[in-house]
Amino acid sequence: MDSAKLIERLHSGLPEDAxxxxxxxxxxxxxxxASFCEAGTPAAVVLPRTVEQVQHVMRTATELRVPVVPQGARTGLSGAANASDGCLVLSLTKMDRILEIDPVDRVAVVEPGVINATLSRAVAAQGLYYPPDPSSWEMCSIGGNIGTASGGLCCVKYGVTAEYVLGLTVVLADGSLLNTGRRTAKGVAGYDLTRLFVGSEGSLGIVVRATLALKPEPPQQLALAAEFPTAAAACEAVCRIMADGHAPALLELMDRTSIQAVNAMANMGLPETTEALLLAAFDTPEPARDLAAVARVCTEAGATEVVPAETAAESDLLLQARRLTLTALDRVKGVTMIDDVCVPRSRLGELLEGVAAIAARHDLTIGVCAHAGDGNTHPTVCFDPADEDEAARARISFDEIMGLGLELGGTITGEHGVGLLKKDWLARELGPVSLRLHRGIKEVFDPLGLLNPGKVF
Incomplete structure (x- = not known):
């Protein structure tokens, strides 16, 4: 590739500073x-501000046969945004406008670089609610959320990103513009191309605009914290809560390692003697009544102490502790590998017991936090990268956790995506027939294989 020609062609349709x-x-x-994911050296980074500029980048890339790696805020945990040697990194962070908030149709139209928390606060000012809320919501972008089909703490009641993406504007590999979906509450015309792009990790096209569904703002959440002597008892409480028909806005779990890490980092004062801490919250008209009912369930399941929050501020403090977990675990040894295994709720206890056995077998620190209400766990392997033996054991344990998840009828990723980190495991989960169809779909949208090559499969 002639680098000078590439840069010259890019400058012909982009501002100097882009x-x-x-x-x-x-x-x-x-x-x-992500850890354990190789990254190459890009030929250039482009930061377009308009749809037309993205089209110019893709036309140039197609003409010169240059691979393109789309990026959002780079908070991903699977290596999906990692550069390859000689690629163009297409960063969408400058396309960060909220174009419309419509309280009648209950939709927001946004560019991909909008930060999740920025959108959430903007719609809240109009009495509306955008539910998907990854733990990194203060940093992650809507485009990245769409690319990885991300979830968050409130998925147990409100669902994941895919359920809120009504329509997309996408720049395809050849620079052409595709509009998918609609802004109506209903619509079944044609194949659901919108859902196809959600979770595609930039391998099919560049999302440059999204129409997102909104909900009315719910009442303020109230939360409780329940301490359990074992992770199995906490998971039993989760199963009972769901079987009894309760609808918590969130149901989160932290094990002792996670609790200790959060306390060490932020002095949160969480109970370090408990083996598992279950956080439940309700945003119903009478949250105190619902919390009391769940408190009884937790006590019957073996909770040693149940502490309901009395104010919204106390609830926010509990939820902040949960959001800090992955950051806190990262400080235990300096580097982490964050797994993203999701299993049926009924198998959650088996997964946590299995992870504990894996940690003991490999003499590793593995903290577990989980969106317990939907079975999505984040076993987090803490290790010293300078210790080659420990790093090797960390990688082995990471793979064993994914294998365990599949054995329990689960999936290798609930919300973080595949990227580079889980390519081999995706093939195992999908099987040869499904993998062949996936590759065929990729070829239809990206016949030259320029979009995020080497990722996903």
């Missing part, structure tokens, strides 16, 4: 937050 070539700058765009 093309970065200084290696000291472009290296900072080389990877996301």
């Amino acid at each position: 093309v970065l070539t200084d290696p000291d700058v472009t290296v900072s765009y080389a990877h996301d937050m």
Whole structure:
């Protein structure tokens, strides 16, 4: 590839400051937050601000046969945003406008670089609610959320990102523009291409605009914290809560390792003697009544103490502790590998017991936090990368956890995506027939294989 020609062609349709070539700058765009994922050296980083500029980038890439790696805020945990050698990194962070908030149709139209928390606060100001709320919501972008089909703490009641994406505007590999979906509450015309793009990790096209469904703002949440002597008892409480028909806005679990890590980082004062802490919250008209009912369930399941929050501020403090978990675990040894295994709720206890056995077998620290209400767990392997033996054991344990998840009828990723980290495991989960169809779909949208090559499968 002629680098000079590439840069010249890019500059013909982009502002001077939208093309970065200084290696000291472009290296900072080389990877996301995943460990054990290789990252190459990009030929350039482009930061378009308009749909037309994205089209220009893709037309140039197609003409010169240059691979393109789309990026959001790079908070991903699977290596999906990692650069490959000689690629164009297409960063969408400058496309960060909220174009419309419509309280009648209950939709928001946004560009991909809008930060999740920014959108949530903007719609809340109009009495509306955008439910998907990943733990990184203060940093992650809507485009990245769409690319990985992300979830969050409130999925147990409100569902995941895919359920809120009504329509998309997508720049395809050849620079053409595709509109999918609609802004109506109903619509079944044609294949559901919108859902196809959600979770595709930038391998089919570049999302440049999204129409998102909104809900009326719910009442303020109230939460409780229940302490359990074993993770199995906490998981039994989760099963009983759901079987009894309760509808918590969130149902989260932290094990002792996670609790200790959060206390060490933020002095939260969480109970470090408990083996598992279950957090439940309701945003119903009478949350105190619902919390009392769940408190009884937790006590019957073996909780040693149940502490309901009395104010919204106390509830927010509990939820902040949960949001800090992955960051806190990252400080235990300096590096983490964050798994993303999701199993049926009925098998949650088996997964946590299995993870504990894996940690003991490999002499590793593995903290577990979980969106317990939907069975999505984040076993987090803490290790010292300078210790080659420990790093090797960390990788083995990570794979064993994914294998355990599949054995229990689950999936290798509930919300973080596949990227580079889980390519081999995706093939095992999908099987040869499904994998062949996936590759066929990829070829239809990206016949030259330029979009995020080497990712997913």
